[in-house]
Each structure stands twice: as C-alpha cells, then as structure tokens.
Amino acid sequence: MNSISTIPDADAAEAPHFGAVRTAFQQYESQTRAAGEPDWLASLRRRQLTRFLAAGYPTRRDEDWRHTSLDAVVSMPFALASSAGPDGRIVQLLEGSAFSSVSGQRLVFVNGHLIPELSRAVRSSDGVYVAGFASAVQEKSEILRARLTADSEDGSDGSLGALNLAFAREGAVVIVPANTVLDEPIVLVFVSFPQTAGERTHVRNVIMTGPNSRATVIEHYIGLGTESAVTSSVTELHAGQGAVFEHLKLQDESNSVFHLATLRARLESSSKVSCHSFALGSRLSRQNVLATLAGEGIEAVFNGLYLGDADRLIDHYLSVDHAAAGCASHEFFNGVLDDKATGVFYGRIRVRQHAQKTDAKQTNKNLLLSDDAAVHTRPQLEIYADDVKCTHGATIGQLDPEGLFYLRSRGLPVATARRMLIHAFAGEIIERVWCGAARDVLNRLVWDRVERTRHVSASEQ
Amino acid sequence: MQPILEIDQLEAGVQGKQILKGISLKIYPGEMHAIMGPNGSGKSTLASILAGRDGYEIIRGRVLYQGRNLLELSPEDRAREGVFLAFQYPVEIPGVNSAYFLKAALNEVRKYRGMPELDAIEFLALVKEKIKLLDLDEELLKRPVNVGFSGGEKKRNEVLQMAVLEPRLAVLDETDSGLDIDALKIVANGVNCLRKPDNAQLVITHYQRLLDHIVPDKVHVLVDGRIVMSAGKELALELESKGYDWIVREAKRVN
Ligand SMILES: Nc1ncnc2c1ncn2[C@@H]1O[C@H](COP(=O)(O)OP(=O)(O)OP(=O)(O)O)[C@@H](O)[C@H]1O
Ligand SMILES: [Mg+2]
Secondary structure: OOOOOOOOOOOOOOOOOHHHHHHHHHHHHHHHHHOOOOHHHHHHHHHHHHHHHHHOOOOOOOHHHOOOOOHHHHHOOOEEOOOOOOOHHHHHHHHOOOOOOOOOOEEEEEOOEEOHHHOEOOOOOOOOEEEEHHHHHHHOHHHHHHHHHHHHHOOOOHHHHHHHHHHOOEOEEEEEOOOOEOOOOEEEEEEEOOOOOOEEEEEEEEEEEOOOOEEEEEEEEEEOOOOOEEEEEEEEEEEOOOOEEEEEEEEEOOOOEEEEEEEEEEEOOOOEEEEEEEEOOOOEEEEEEEEEEOOOOOEEEEEEEEEEOOOOEEEEEEEEEEOOOOOEEEEEEEEEEOOOOEEEEEEEEEEOOOOOOOEEEEEEEEEEOOOOOEEEEEEEEEEOOOOOEEEEEEEEEOOOHHHHHHHHOOOOOHHHHHHHHHHHHHHHHHOOOOOHHHHHHHHHHHHHHHHHOHHHHOOOO | OOOOEEEEEEEEEEOOEEEEEEEEEEEOOOOEEEEEOOOOOOHHHHHHHHHOOOOEEEEEEEEEEOOEEHHHOOHHHHHHHOEEEEOOOOOOEEEEEHHHHHHHHHHHHHHHOOOOOOOHHHHHHHHHHHHHHOOOOHHHHHOEEOOOOOHHHHHHHHHHHHHHHOOOEEEEEOOOOOOOHHHHHHHHHHHHHOOOOOOEEEEEOOOHHHHHHOOOOEEEEEEOOEEEEEEOOHHHHHHHHHOOHHHHHHHHHHO
C-alpha cells in the first residue's frame, strides 16, 4: 500500500464543509479497499480528492461559471447515496421510461449502484464489453488504468471531475472492438431516488469504440422523490479511427436534483461522431462537453435541446478543440425557456495553428416563452490557423408573430399554432438523431413536455 | 339578399398613423371584386384587417361578414367561418410539414362546420386532386410550409390552401405578382374553379392581365386609404393605359 499517495491534512483555511467530504472519503475508501479495488485506482482517487480539496467547488467568480451558482450544492449535506434497491416504484418508473421499448443491452443504476436484476447485459460473442465500472476495473484493469489516468491527469474536467472520480462507485464501461458493428443501442439508465437531503451520486462512464466500429450509447437520467440530491456524472468517450459513434444523453431528473455532468470526448482521425444532449429536467444542470478532435478528417456534431420551466437553470458548456487539420465540427443548441427558467450556453471553438481547413459552425437559438425567462449565450472562437471556415450565431426571441398569424389564419387555434412552432423549433434538434427508435421516443417526449408548457395554451399577449 | 361582406365607413390605422380613411364596400354571393391602387394606398392593410392580424386600430366604421361583426372574431374563428386571406408575402414556417399543417387546418375547419374529420388517406386523396388543379409538385407537401419555395410556388401554395379549405370569402392579396405567364393562367383557372354562387372573392392586384382571366364584377380603386372610384371591369383597362394620376386628380377635384 505504500504506493498510494497521501491526502494533505486540512489547514485552518480549509472551508468547513470539506470536513464532511474528507469523512465520506475515508469511509468510502475503506469500503473500496475491502472490495479489493486495485491500488492504482485507490491512488488515483486520492490524487483526485487532493485536487478537489485544493481547488474547491467552482464559484461565480470563475469565468466559466459566471451565470451558474453552486451555492445550494455547497451548502447541502455531503452524504453518499445508498442503493434504493429494485423497489416497486423504480420498476414502474423504468417500465414507463423513455427508452424502455428500445431493445438491446441495458444497464440500470439506482443512486449510482448497479442493479443487475434490472439490467440486461450479455457477454456476446462479438467481443463487445458492457459492464459496471466496479467489475470493469478488475476485469479490464490495465485498459482502464491507462484511460482514467490519462483523462484525469490533464485536469480539463475541473474540480468537479476530480470529485467525481474520487467517489465514483459505478458507471458503465463499454468497449467495442475494431470493425464491430452494433445494431442496437446500448442503453444506460441512471435513476436517482434520494432518501435523505443532499445525497450524492458519482457516476463514471467509459466508452471506447475501436477503429471502424459502429455503435450507439444512450444515457438516460431520471428520478423519483422530492429530496434534494446531487448527481455527478462524467463520461469519457474515446472514438477510434474511422469509428461511427452516436452518443445520446437525456437528462430528465426530478426537480429537486442538481445534475453536474461532463462528456469528454477524444475523437481519432476519420471518425464520425454525433453527441446529443437533451436536458429536460433537474433543478439545476450543468453539462460540459469537452471534445478534442485529435486526427484528420473527423466529422463531429454536437447537438442539444434544453427545455426549462419553473425556476430551473440549464447550463451547457462546450469546448471543442480542433487539434488536427481537415475536420468539421457543427454545434446546434436550441433552448425553450418558460416561467422563470434560465438557459446558459457557452461555446468555445479552438482551432490550433496546424488545424487548417477546419470547418466549424456553432448556433445557439433560444425561444423565450415568458417575460421572466432568461438566457445567457456566449460564443468564443479562438482561431490560430488561417485557412478555416468558422461561423457562429446566437438568437434569443419569442415565437414568430407572423408565423403564428399565418397558422391561425388557416383555422388553427392559437395554442395549437404555438405548439406547432415550438415543436418545430425542438424538432430541428431531434431530427439530427440517427437512431430511429430514439428519435421517435424523443419526438413523443418533447411533444408531451411542450403540451405541458404553461405558456403554450396562454392566449395572445 | 344579404351581402357576404359589408364594409361600412371603415377607418383604421397602425401605430398612430391612419391608413384607411373611410372605406365602404358590399360584396354579394357569387361576386368577385377587384381592388387596384398605387403602392402604399392601404390594400394589404384592408386585407390584414379582414383576416384579423394584430396591431391595427379601428378608428371608425364596421365590417359585417354574413351579417355578423367580423372584427370581434379571432383570426382562427374567421378562418373557420370561411374567411381566407391569400397572403401577399406567404410566411415561411421552418419545421412544420406542409401536409401536416394543411390537414390540421382542414380538420379544424371541418370540425367547426360539423363535418367529420378526414384521416390521412382521405386527406391525401383530396389534396392530390387539388394539387393537380394548380399544377404543383406533390413533393412540396413533404417540405416545411413555404420554406425554400420559389416565389411562384408560394403564391400557388396559397391558392392550393384556399382550394382545400373552400372559403366563403377569399381575399387574394397580389396573388398574381411574381407569377410567370403560364403560372398566372393556372392560378386564374384555379380561382375561377373555386367561384361558386354562394361565395365571394376580393382580388387585390396591380395588373389588368389577371383580370383578363378572372373577370371581376366590380373594380375599385383605392388611393390614400379611400376608394376613389368604382366601376365595371373596363376600369382596369383604363387604369392600365392611363395609370392612376388622372384618378387622383379627379378624386381631388370631386372632394
Ligand atoms: N406596421 C406598420 N407600421 C407603420 N406603417 C405601416 C405599417 N403597416 C403598413 N404601414 C403603412 O401603411 C401604408 C399602406 O400599406 P399597405 O401595405 O396597406 O399598402 P398596399 O396598398 O398594400 O401597397 P402595395 O401595393 O405596395 O402592396 C404604407 O404607407 C405602409 O408603409
Ligand atoms: Mg400590399
């Protein structure tokens, strides 16, 4: 055990709430040690905790967190969520959940614990590996060691990424061998069912798709109950050379949950990757998408839709790094905000000096359905190459009155006309999903949400 | 006989600026009237007020549609009651499929009129028949409403909607502008086919050539928010050769 790094002691200046974090870590560490977790991971977790304790939670003084306050997360108690087991309500929730009809492999996690009884994972002959993080660190120890060490040591996931790995109990590990084509999506369902206020769940997913493989992974976050809780989720994606990969995330957590997530993607040459973020739920959500286009000839799409009502805050933070020449990255994010909801979008595109012939496009369109809804949108282009095509555009507005009048002048009720326009706006994003089954599910789900939007049925003015 | 449309001393404006300065007009069942007049005289304003667009102040006067106060109805109720406006500038609606939109509109109108709603197959049969009348490409139905349609396609699409919805009062605002000679004939033919003894049409146009194909019962000339002259179809010919100046002068002399 002498190879395991040590955690510095707290000094007088350390924020008092870190005491609970340290205590939780000690307890958690004794559990993972008892479970026989490899030393490299124990050591890595300690380094991550140290990194978190040094940096603390992001605050609004950080430029990247200007509009999103984590005060509520900081002041909540820090307790690791325990498994709620395959309770009848959870079974019911799963049966009625968005992707329940999608066949194929499925892992179900409750409060960050893998529930095998509710999962459907098969060891298939094609060599595709789908397993929980805790077993994967044993079975695929060397691969994960390399992957997790490289990913976390670069620090781009910030202090929240460090905290995540320090405590990550479970998650999904998906490894698709080279030249393997998966016909059905792999569905990962994460249920939050907090039993007491402030429960924390830390999920770490690792997806590696081999050269010239084809696969789809869906992450679905849902919840039950009304206790406040924090879901921390980090997905590390590595798409191999020539791989075709689709990642779809649907965040539809309960109103009392704070959802803090990162998708970090490293794409190799000639890969074709689409990453979708549908953010419909939670009280506050932050989705980072940190992508590195590491080889030439990549086509990457980052596509997202956020719907906000009540006083939700939905924050998307994108950073796309063109580190190689001749790649295309297109970002499309649409937001619909009602009541007092707030949308935040930050989109950074960085084009390195040698990344000539880059084609980068970014749009962020926002529809405000009420006077109290707000949006903060900020593009940032950092272009160091000279032969590139980069565009960005952001809009914030109401439903087009001309369009509304046109529809009404043909006999459509004002509420239907509004729904049609909102759904069309959301539909632009849904249409980009390749997986047909998922697209149908999203169409219905979004339509259903739009139906419930208060200002849809409100009359004119 | 009760007129389908009766406009009485209508004065209206927008953003504090008076545009219509006292318009009176009666259109009876089976009639087609044409309104001509220089740019900016208020033709589209009148059409918009009839269809119920927001933002206009009615200063004076009234508009009766089949004896009812039209101005108190919402735009959708006007449509269901049988008022149709073919827009001078049809609106593009990205993401809303043309066939889906038209079917929803037709079924709203049918529901209101106590007729059974059409299912997808019945609707398609109906719309295919109408689309032939206008020589439009069926593929347009699969595209979002008016998005990427050529100018002429947009205008023909307006008439297609009119053919599907079968209004009692159709107001066509410069539906002939931007059409080539063949398309003009097709549109005129479409409009003629929709003429029935129990409905009425109000056609706004700048060109006599449309009126060669659809012969109006009356031609009104609108100048600066007033109808300064009303006469038979021969008035359109006279305007074509002499322009509006003489009428403006004449109107000034009379007033
Ligand atoms: N929203 C508005 N605000 C201010 N002025 C307006 C508005 N809408 C129309 N107007 C003005 O009202 C007048 C009449 O416009 P209208 O569109 O009715 O003319 P028109 O007779 O249809 O002209 P055209 O032949 O060019 O189509 C014009 O001077 C126009 O600028
Ligand atoms: Mg006009």
